[in-house]
Amino acid sequence: MYVQNKLTNMATTITHEIGTWDTFHNNGPFPTKILYETSLEEKGNMPSVTDRYNDAAAEIQRLLKAALDNHEGFRAYGSAWSLSHIAHQKDNMHFNAAMNLKKSISADELHPGTTYLQENLFLFQCGNVIKEISNFLFENGKSLKATGASNGQTIAGCVSTGVHGSALDVGAMQDSVVGINLIIGNGADDIVYLERHTKPVLNDVFANRIKARVIRNDGLFNAALVSLGSFGFIHGLVIETEDRFLLNRYVKKLDKDTALHLAQTMAFEDSDFSVPGETDADGKPNRPFHYKVFINPYVNDTEYAIEVMYKKPYHSGYPDPVPLIKTSVYRDLILLFVSIAERFKNSIPTLIKFLQSAALPPIDFQVTGTLGEIFWDAGYQGNAFACSIGVDIKDSAKALELLANLAKTEGPIPGIYAMRFVKQSKATLAFTRFPVTCMIEIDGLNWNPKTDKLISLPNFCTRIIEVFQANNISFTEHWGKNADWSFPGLVKCMYGDNAQLWQQYRCALLRKETADLFSNDFLQNIGLSEYLTDVPDGFAKSIL
Amino acid sequence: MKSAAVNYKNPFRKLCIATVLMIFLSSCYSVRVVNRDAVPEPDPLNTSGDFYKGKKVHVLDTVIRLKPQEGAFSLIEKCQSQGFYSFEYRVTFGGVLLNTVTFGRKRQVKIKYVCSKQAD
Numbered sequence: 001m002y003v004q005n006k007l008t009n010m011a012t013t014i015t016h017e018i019g020t021w022d023t024f025h026n027n028g029p030f031p032t033k034i035l036y037e038t039s040l041e042e043k044g045n046m047p048s049v050t051d052r053y054n055d056a057a058a059e060i061q062r063l064l065k066a067a068l069d070n071h072e073g074f075r076a077y078g079s080a081w082s083l084s085h086i087a088h089q090k091d092n093m094h095f096n097a098a099m100n101l102k103k104s105i106s107a108d109e110l111h112p113g114t115t116y117l118q119e120n121l122f123l124f125q126c127g128n129v130i131k132e133i134s135n136f137l138f139e140n141g142k143s144l145k146a147t148g149a150s151n152g153q154t155i156a157g158c159v160s161t162g163v164h165g166s167a168l169d170v171g172a173m174q175d176s177v178v179g180i181n182l183i184i185g186n187g188a189d190d191i192v193y194l195e196r197h198t199k200p201v202l203n204d205v206f207a208n209r210i211k212a213r214v215i216r217n218d219g220l221f222n223a224a225l226v227s228l229g230s231f232g233f234i235h236g237l238v239i240e241t242e243d244r245f246l247l248n249r250y251v252k253k254l255d256k257d258t259a260l261h262l263a264q265t266m267a268f269e270d271s272d273f274s275v276p277g278e279t280d281a282d283g284k285p286n287r288p289f290h291y292k293v294f295i296n297p298y299v300n301d302t303e304y305a306i307e308v309m310y311k312k313p314y315h316s317g318y319p320d321p322v323p324l325i326k327t328s329v330y331r332d333l334i335l336l337f338v339s340i341a342e343r344f345k346n347s348i349p350t351l352i353k354f355l356q357s358a359a360l361p362p363i364d365f366q367v368t369g370t371l372g373e374i375f376w377d378a379g380y381q382g383n384a385f386a387c388s389i390g391v392d393i394k395d396s397a398k399a400l401e402l403l404a405n406l407a408k409t410e411g412p413i414p415g416i417y418a419m420r421f422v423k424q425s426k427a428t429l430a431f432t433r434f435p436v437t438c439m440i441e442i443d444g445l446n447w448n449p450k451t452d453k454l455i456s457l458p459n460f461c462t463r464i465i466e467v468f469q470a471n472n473i474s475f476t477e478h479w480g481k482n483a484d485w486s487f488p489g490l491v492k493c494m495y496g497d498n499a500q501l502w503q504q505y506r507c508a509l510l511r512k513e514t515a516d517l518f519s520n521d522f523l524q525n526i527g528l529s530e531y532l533t534d535v536p537d538g539f540a541k542s543i544l
Numbered sequence: 545m546k547s548a549a550v551n552y553k554n555p556f557r558k559l560c561i562a563t564v565l566m567i568f569l570s571s572c573y574s575v576r577v578v579n580r581d582a583v584p585e586p587d588p589l590n591t592s593g594d595f596y597k598g599k600k601v602h603v604l605d606t607v608i609r610l611k612p613q614e615g616a617f618s619l620i621e622k623c624q625s626q627g628f629y630s631f632e633y634r635v636t637f638g639g640v641l642l643n644t645v646t647f648g649r650k651r652q653v654k655i656k657y658v659c660s661k662q663a664d
Contacts (some may be wrong), residue, residue, distance in 0.1 A: 095588040
């Protein structure tokens, strides 16, 4: 059943009484009362992008008021790609993928003290998926600095959960954000635009156009960057882009010791490993843009498959890197394998070999493309789990060994391992918090053990935390992936004082009733939902 | 005698059924064309679990009747200005048979398509 709201010249919201909601990879279902779906006013009725943007903001405020009046929660989501329950809210969920306005920044909107180039700045509304942003930027001669491994997430979802690629000198998606437009309630003062005070970007002309109150405050901005969806409705993000570029992508076999040494040091320039044509004038290896290591934990390989990418200036005329024919494994076959794995744990290593051949690119594969072409559409649409643990690169080999041993001794589990590397983020709760973070990822198919002999996913997730704690390795967990989010003291253990700092900034920005509005079970599970009243003055004040 | 006849008939019948099924199944297939740079129009309620999961799907399942003087036809469908994200046509044994026995005057159409997301 659905109800449609349509007044004249307004964004339209359909109300679905759904009962349950699920993630894209079926990690639920979760009981849910209402799903809202908002569409923008037609361009022909309201040609100005700014007018339609403000019109959408008014519609969101109307929905927030309804939720506040009912003392209910409200949470927006886009593509539902997170595998944790971070996007779920039991009362009101808002599907925002149709809110996809895009706008370049005009000269009269630049702050006089900005160091950013006007041509590199764009405002993207929350529901833009990465693919449409990449297409739009390409047409403007620009590119995102980095993306995740695929392109279907919305920009608001990416930023608020810390989506990352493996760009070791660039950072995660949130690290390109220079301005955040939040809707934090239904009042006239509840549309805010956040920036860092040490790196201002846009002026009051811009803020007035989107009817926002400006707060320039580094601490608040960094806290709201990876907000877990809890600092308000993320309406739009100002992103710094760069000139479009090409990536030369190679897949190679590399002996295990060298692969792990590179993982621990990132010292590519001094390494024995080099790719023909990817060296400097003196023959020293170039530093790659991207480095990834694939590992099958059930095989004692002497070599690992690695993926390296080197950044090049853009030029046209390269062969299309997107395959003309894209095949996929029968879904029924995948389900059959999971079913076998659930009953016969000894079959899992064989299953992993099958997955490995289906999921990994062929060795000695080489291709060139833009960022958007290399990290193109994801193929798999079915059930999946993913655990992703961040550690300092110096701990990466030890952490990988611990996780592989865990799978071998207490598993097996139907997943393959990989390591990716991301530059440190300034976001208060970024899981890419180490100088260079190694994200050790375990991706596979959801399973439900039929016998006690096979460990369950929740138990496996708990054991990951216990093993890292027992070995005194500092770690983080990817907000959008599977983890034991209710593990006592987990967030404090991962982020130390930053956990409370994040909470303080949130409580400074929001009122008690709006803090409750933007809370959910996930926030309660990780212990960050409590409304703090003893927040120091100035936490939500503009400093510049 | 009767039970012997049944024993004789059963395997033969099974063989016939299996053969017919094989012909029908192998003569059913679909082809999907996807626009490389397009973004699909989303549908949060589509939980199909296949390629169409999360996408707004339009289905055409009909039989087109042509007059003797008509040799071709166009189906006019509306996607927004961004055009199609994907379309998939399905060929079935029954459809081919229908086309054959009616000398091309009746043509079964089974198409699924997804429009591109409106760009703003």
